[in-house]
Amino acid sequence: MEQTTAVIRIEGGLHARPASILVNKAKTFASRITLTNAAKQADAKSIIGLMGLATKSGDEIIIIAEGEDEFAAVQEIKQIIENGFQL
DSSP states (O other), X not given: OEEEEEEOOSTTOSOHHHHHHHHHXXXXXXXXXXXXXXXXXXXXXXXXXXXXXXXXXXXEEEEEXXXXXXXXXXXXXXXXXXXXXXX
């Protein structure tokens, strides 16, 4: 299991567009990827799940991956978040 934290820094938080960017990237990995915000947890491969986190700008999230490519998954998801969801 690999995990790290990242801070959402885009206006509007994790709404539909950035959530879809994360989902599309998460689906490229074999690992199970989970994002946690406070007490809520969501599958990073589910846009509904990510939007359900209700993550706002400034919120810290935990990125957790379990599987054969877990290290790369965590690093790439974190990089997308830190780059303001710019690919």
